[in-house]
Amino acid sequence: MHRYRFVLFRPLQLVPVLFGISVITFLLVRLIPGDPARILLGTRATPSALANIRTQYGLDEPVWLQYFYFLKNLGAGEMGRSTLYKVDVLKLITTRIEPTLALVGMGVFLALLIAVPFAALSARRQGSLVDHAVRLVSTAGLGFPSFWLGAMLIIFFAVRLEWLPVSGYGETFREKLSHLILPGLTIALSLSAVLTRTLRAAMIAGLASDVATAARARGMPESRVFWRHVVPNALVPTVNLLAVNIGWLIGGTVVVESVFAIAGLGQLMVRGIFTRDYMVVQGVTMTFALATVLINFAADIITVTLDPRIKL
Amino acid sequence: MTADTTSAGATVPVLSVQGLTVSVRSGGSERALVEGLSFDLARGETLAIAGESGSGKSLTSLAVMGLLPPPSLRASAGRIMFGGQDLLHLPEGAMRRIRGRRIAMIFQEPMTSLNPVMTVGAQLTEAISAHESLPRGEARARALAALQSVRIAQAERRLSQYPHELSGGMRQRVMIAMALALKPDVLICDEPTTALDVTVQREVLDLLRDLQRETGTALILITHDMGVVAEMASRVIVMREGRMVEEGPAQRIFAAPVAQYTRDLLAAVPRMGDGSGAAVLPVAESVVRLTDLRVRFDIRGGLMQRVTHRVHAVEHVSLQINQGETFALVGESGCGKSTIARAIVGLVPHEGRIEVAGQPLQDLTAEGRRALCRDVQMVFQDPMAALDPRMRAGDLVAEPLVIHNIGSDAERRGRTAGLFERVGLPPDAMARYPHEFSGGQRQRICIARALALRPKLIICDESVSALDVSVQARVLALLEELKRDLGIAYLFISHDMAVVENIADRVGVMYLGQIVETGSRAQVFGNPLHPYTRRLMEAVPIPDPGYVRAPLPRLSGEIPSPVWPAGEAPQRLRLVDMGGGHLVAQSNPTAEIAA
Numbered sequence: 001m002h003r004y005r006f007v008l009f010r011p012l013q014l015v016p017v018l019f020g021i022s023v024i025t026f027l028l029v030r031l032i033p034g035d036p037a038r039i040l041l042g043t044r045a046t047p048s049a050l051a052n053i054r055t056q057y058g059l060d061e062p063v064w065l066q067y068f069y070f071l072k073n074l075g076a077g078e079m080g081r082s083t084l085y086k087v088d089v090l091k092l093i094t095t096r097i098e099p100t101l102a103l104v105g106m107g108v109f110l111a112l113l114i115a116v117p118f119a120a121l122s123a124r125r126q127g128s129l130v131d132h133a134v135r136l137v138s139t140a141g142l143g144f145p146s147f148w149l150g151a152m153l154i155i156f157f158a159v160r161l162e163w164l165p166v167s168g169y170g171e172t173f174r175e176k177l178s179h180l181i182l183p184g185l186t187i188a189l190s191l192s193a194v195l196t197r198t199l200r201a202a203m204i205a206g207l208a209s210d211v212a213t214a215a216r217a218r219g220m221p222e223s224r225v226f227w228r229h230v231v232p233n234a235l236v237p238t239v240n241l242l243a244v245n246i247g248w249l250i251g252g253t254v255v256v257e258s259v260f261a262i263a264g265l266g267q268l269m270v271r272g273i274f275t276r277d278y279m280v281v282q283g284v285t286m287t288f289a290l291a292t293v294l295i296n297f298a299a300d301i302i303t304v305t306l307d308p309r310i311k312l
Numbered sequence: 313m314t315a316d317t318t319s320a321g322a323t324v325p326v327l328s329v330q331g332l333t334v335s336v337r338s339g340g341s342e343r344a345l346v347e348g349l350s351f352d353l354a355r356g357e358t359l360a361i362a363g364e365s366g367s368g369k370s371l372t373s374l375a376v377m378g379l380l381p382p383p384s385l386r387a388s389a390g391r392i393m394f395g396g397q398d399l400l401h402l403p404e405g406a407m408r409r410i411r412g413r414r415i416a417m418i419f420q421e422p423m424t425s426l427n428p429v430m431t432v433g434a435q436l437t438e439a440i441s442a443h444e445s446l447p448r449g450e451a452r453a454r455a456l457a458a459l460q461s462v463r464i465a466q467a468e469r470r471l472s473q474y475p476h477e478l479s480g481g482m483r484q485r486v487m488i489a490m491a492l493a494l495k496p497d498v499l500i501c502d503e504p505t506t507a508l509d510v511t512v513q514r515e516v517l518d519l520l521r522d523l524q525r526e527t528g529t530a531l532i533l534i535t536h537d538m539g540v541v542a543e544m545a546s547r548v549i550v551m552r553e554g555r556m557v558e559e560g561p562a563q564r565i566f567a568a569p570v571a572q573y574t575r576d577l578l579a580a581v582p583r584m585g586d587g588s589g590a591a592v593l594p595v596a597e598s599v600v601r602l603t604d605l606r607v608r609f610d611i612r613g614g615l616m617q618r619v620t621h622r623v624h625a626v627e628h629v630s631l632q633i634n635q636g637e638t639f640a641l642v643g644e645s646g647c648g649k650s651t652i653a654r655a656i657v658g659l660v661p662h663e664g665r666i667e668v669a670g671q672p673l674q675d676l677t678a679e680g681r682r683a684l685c686r687d688v689q690m691v692f693q694d695p696m697a698a699l700d701p702r703m704r705a706g707d708l709v710a711e712p713l714v715i716h717n718i719g720s721d722a723e724r725r726g727r728t729a730g731l732f733e734r735v736g737l738p739p740d741a742m743a744r745y746p747h748e749f750s751g752g753q754r755q756r757i758c759i760a761r762a763l764a765l766r767p768k769l770i771i772c773d774e775s776v777s778a779l780d781v782s783v784q785a786r787v788l789a790l791l792e793e794l795k796r797d798l799g800i801a802y803l804f805i806s807h808d809m810a811v812v813e814n815i816a817d818r819v820g821v822m823y824l825g826q827i828v829e830t831g832s833r834a835q836v837f838g839n840p841l842h843p844y845t846r847r848l849m850e851a852v853p854i855p856d857p858g859y860v861r862a863p864l865p866r867l868s869g870e871i872p873s874p875v876w877p878a879g880e881a882p883q884r885l886r887l888v889d890m891g892g893g894h895l896v897a898q899s900n901p902t903a904e905i906a907a
Contacts, residue, residue, distance in 0.1 A: 208381070209424065210419060210421055210424040210425040211424065211425060211426065211427050211428075213379060213419070213425070214417075214419055214425035214426070214487070215427070216377075216379055216411065217377055217379060217411055217412060217416070217417040217419075218411065218412035218416070218438075218439045218442055218490065218491075219408045219409065219410070219411040219412030219413055219442050219443055220408075220412075220438070220442050221408060221442075224442075228427075228430075228438070229427050229430075232427075232429050232430075233427070233428070233429060236429075306429060307428065307429055308428070308429060308474040308476070309428055309429075309474070309476045
C-alpha cells in the first residue's frame with residue numbers, strides 16, 4: 001500500500017526540483033562569457049545582422065522575460081530554436097536521446113555483468129589469489145581515465161583485432177549493438193571497479209553475518225546461503241550506489257560519445273557549449289537532470305522492492 | 313516420552329563429545345580456546361553449558377554443528393559422536409544433512425538471524441525443503457503447522473510478514489519453529505533469551521520446556537544466566553576459559569557446588585528477595601525532581617510531512633531523587649526509562665518540569681547548562697562504544713576537566729590518577745587505550761570519567777547489563793562504595809529486577825511511559841501491588857532448581873505500542889499512596905496485562 005502511494009506521490013515532489021533545476025541552468029548558461037550572435041555570425045558580422053539575430057532568438061530581452069518565454073514554449077512542447085541547428089531543441093533531443101540512453105544502459109548492464117561475478121568470486125574466496133587479483137584490477141580500473149581507456153579499447157579491439165567497429169552508431173539493431181559494446185565497456189570498466197568493491201565488502205559482511213550462520217545451521221548448501229541470503233542483502237547498498245553514480249555516469253557520456261563519435265546528447269552538449277547555443281545547452285542539461293532524477297526515483301522503487309524494511 | 317527413549321536413552325547417549333579441543337590459529341601458533349571437553353547428552357534431557365564470556369561455550373556449540381568459522385578456528389582434537397558417526401570427520405555434504413534436520417540450533421539475536429528481506433513463510437518453507445523435497449503447498453502447510461506449534465497468534469498471517477514486522481519474542485518463536493519443524497534429535501540453544509525482555513524470556517523458556525516435553529528432543533542450553541540454568545536444566549556443565557570446571561545434576565550444582573569457581577559464580581548472581589535489608593535513609597536534600605515530565609516524539613508522514621503520530625515515550629512522570637540515594641527505574645524495552653535519563657541531561661526536549669539541584673532546567677542559560685553537566689553525569693551500557701578508541705584512558709578521564717577548564721595540566725593529572733585509584737584501576741592504566749582493557753575495566757574508566765567533575769548525580773543507564781555476573785557484582789560493589797564515601801545519588805536504570813533489588817534504595821516501575829508503582833525497595837519488592845510489577849518479578853528466572861513457581865496462568869500477550877495518532881494520548885494513570893510513600897497506579901487500562 002505504501003509503495004503505491006510512493007509511486008503516485010513522489011513524482012509530484014519532483015516538480016519543484018525540476019523547476020529549480022531549470023532556473024539554475026537557465027541562469028548559468030547565460031553566465032558563460034561570449035555572445036551567441038557573434039559566434040553564430042562570425043567576427044565580421046554587421047551590427048544590424050547581429051541585432052537581427054538577437055531579436056530573432058529573443059536574446060535582447062531581459063533574462064527573466066527570456067525565462068518566461070522559455071517556460072511558455074515548454075508548455076507548448078518546444079524548447080526554443082537552436083541557433084546552430086535551426087530547429088527546435090526538443091526535436092534535437094528526441095532524435096539524439098536514444099544513443100545516449102542505450103549507451104548508459106549498456107554501461108550499467110556490462111558493469112553489473114562484470115561486478116557481480118567478480119565480487120562473488122572474490123568474496124567467497126576471501127584472501128585467495130583470485131580475491132587479490134580482483135581487488136588489484138578494480139583498484140587499477142578506478143585509476144584509468146575514460147578517454148584513455150576508450151582509445152585503448154579502440155586500438156586493441158577495433159584496429160588490431162578488427163572485432164568491433166571503431167566509432168559511430170549504425171542503423172539496425174545489430175549494428176547499434178556492436179557499436180555500443182566498446183563505448184559501453186569504457187563506461188562499465190570504471191563503474192564496475194566501484195561496484196565490485198562495494199559488492200565484495202557487502203558480500204563478505206553477509207557471509208559472516210548471523211543470517212548466514214543461521215541458514216547454514218539449518219543445513220542450507222553454501223551456494224544457497226550465498227545466493228539466497230547473502231546476495232539480496234548485499235544488493236540493496238549497491239543499487240543506492242548505482243543511483244548516486246548515475247549523474248557521474250551521464251556526465252561521462254559527454255567524453256565517451258566524443259571519443260567514439262556517437263551522435264548522442266553528450267556530443268550535442270559539447271557542440272552547444274562551444275557555439276554558445278544557449279537553447280541546446282539548457283535543453284540538454286535539463287534532460288540530463290530529469291534523467292538523473294527519474295533514475296534515482298526508479299532506484300528508490302527498486303530498493304523498496306528489495307528491502308521491505310525501508311519505508312519511503 | 314515414549315518407552316523407546318526411556319529404555320534406550322538411559323544407556324546410549326544421543327550425542328557424545330569426547331576430548332573436544334577447539335583451537336584458533338593466529339600468526340604461526342595455535343591456541344586452544346576449548347580444551348579436552350567431554351560430555352554425553354542423553355535423549356530428552358536438558359544439558360546447560362554455563363559460563364561467562366570467553367569460556368568457550370558458544371564455540372562448543374559451533375563445533376558440534378560443524379560451523380566453526382574457517383580458516384582461523386578448527387576442532388583440532390577429540391570426537392563428536394552422533395548416530396554412530398564422528399561429526400568432526402564427516403564430509404560437508406553428510407554434515408549438511410544432519411544440520412537442521414537432526415541437530416538444530418537457535419541463536420541469541422532473532423532479528424539478525426532471520427533474513428530481513430524474506431518473509432517468515434519463505435524462510436520456514438526453505439528450512440523444511442532444505443531436507444525434504446515437498447510440493448510447494450505441502451511445505452507451506454508444514455510451515456504453518458510449525459508456527460502454530462510455537463503458539464504464535466495469527467500464525468496464518470505471520471507467514472506473509474517480514475521479520476521486522478514481528479516483536480522480539482515472536483521472532484525467537486519463529487526461530488524455534490524453524491529449528492523444531494523437522495523434529496531434530498538435538499536442539500542447541502545459544503543464549504536463546506538473552507536479547508529478550510524478562511517477561512518475553514519467561515514465555516520463550518516456558519515454550520521451549522513444553523516443546524521439549526512433547527517432542528523428546530534433547531536440549532543443549534548455552535547460557536551465562538544461572539537463573540535460566542536453574543529453571544531449565546537437568547544437568548549442568550560449568551565452563552571457564554575453555555575447560556570444564558564442574559559437571560553434575562542441576563540440583564547438586566546449585567546446592568553443593570564443589571569447584572571454587574562455581575561457588576564464586578553462584579555467589580555473584582544477584583538474587584531476588586523480599587526487599588528487606590534496605591537501610592532507611594535520612595531525609596536529604598533532593599538532587600533531581602521531576603514534575604509531570606512528558607517526552608513525546610513526532611512521527612511525520614505524508615506529502616506535507618505533517619505530524620501524524622506521536623511516540624508517547626514518557627507520560628506524566630513525577631519523581632524525586634535525594635542526595636546519597638539510589639533510585640532505580642525498571643521496566644522493559646521501550647518503557648521510556650532511558651528517555652527520562654536523556655531528558656534530565658537535556659538531550660531530548662521535554663514538557664513538564666525538571667529541577668536539578670533546585671534549578672529548573674528550562675530556565676537555564678548556556679552557562680547554566682554547562683554547570684548542569686558538572687552536577688549530572690552518565691554511565692552507559694556499552695563502555696566500548698562510550699570510550700573514544702583513539703584516546704588513552706587517562707585522557708578520557710581527564711577530558712571533562714579539560715572541557716570545563718578545571719585545573720592546570722599537572723593538577724588534572726593528579727586528579728585523574730586519584731580517580732583511577734578510586735575506581736580500582738592501576739596507575740599505569742592511564743597510558744593504555746580502551747581496547748586493552750576488559751569489559752569491567754572499561755566500565756570502571758567510564759565511572760572514573762563520570763566522577764571527574766564531582767557530580768551530585770550519576771545516571772547509570774543499564775551500566776552493568778553487558779557485564780559478566782562476577783564482573784557485574786564487582787562493579788555494583790564499586791558503585792555502592794562510591795555512594796557511601798562521596799554521597800553521590802544514582803539514577804539506576806535497569807531491566808534486571810534482581811540487580812535492582814540488590815542496589816536500589818527506592819524503585820520506580822515503568823510501563824509504557826508511565827510509572828505504575830514506586831516506593832522504597834522494601835515496599836515494592838516486599839509488597840508488590842501493581843499487576844505489572846508482579847508480572848515482572850514473577851518472570852525473573854530464579855537461580856535455584858528447587859524453586860517451585862506458583863501455578864499462575866501463563867504469560868502471554870504483547871506490550872501495546874506507545875505510538876498514538878496525533879491528538880490522542882494514553883490514559884493518564886492515577887497514583888494512589890498505599891502508605892509510607894508507596895504509590896501504585898489505580899483504575900488503569902493496563903489491568904489486563906496480568907491476565
